[in-house]
Amino acid sequence: MSAKILVVDDEPDVLLLCRVNLEFEGYDVIEAHDGEEALRRVVEDRPSLVLLDVMMPGLDGWKVLEMLKSDEVTRDIPVIMLTAKVREVDQIQGLSAGAAAYVTKPFNPLALSTTVKEVLNPERPEDPQLKRRQMLEKLRLIQS
Numbered sequence: 001m002s003a004k005i006l007v008v009d010d011e012p013d014v015l016l017l018c019r020v021n022l023e024f025e026g027y028d029v030i031e032a033h034d035g036e037e038a039l040r041r042v043v044e045d046r047p048s049l050v051l052l053d054v055m056m057p058g059l060d061g062w063k064v065l066e067m068l069k070s071d072e073v074t075r076d077i078p079v080i081m082l083t084a085k086v087r088e089v090d091q092i093q094g095l096s097a098g099a100a101a102y103v104t105k106p107f108n109p110l111a112l113s114t115t116v117k118e119v120l121n122p123e124r125p126e127d128p129q130l131k132r133r134q135m136l137e138k139l140r141l142i143q144s
């Protein structure tokens with residue numbers, strides 16, 4: 001059975017690009033167009049991973065991430081932030097809030113596929129947390 005990935009973005013072109021590339025990689029892809037729909041889809045469809053945009057109308061990605069990570073039922077679902085917010089402070093915010101990875105738009109579809117594979121199939125169970133800590137340390141050093 002292939003992993004189910006929920007892609008959350010209000011831009012139809014981004015949804016299509018993600019769907020095509022992830023389905024090519026063998027994943028089942030479901031979509032949500034805003035934060036409220038994303039929360040419903042997580043409960044209904046129980047995805048293996050969420051690709052989450054930050055800037056959306058209504059409930060933004062930061063709030064969705066916070067809600068997912070604070071809920072006992074959804075907190076272990078890995079979230080990859082997929083956003084045009086490229087500042088280091090934004091990356092630190094996402095990783096500190098529990099995102100497994102942070103990918104900036106425009107993105108390379110092959111690099112996104114690699115990130116998805118790394119998050120879904122870590123070599124060791126502690127790898128996502130270790131990688132997140134290492135990325136945060138690197139970003140904090142850049143800001144200093």
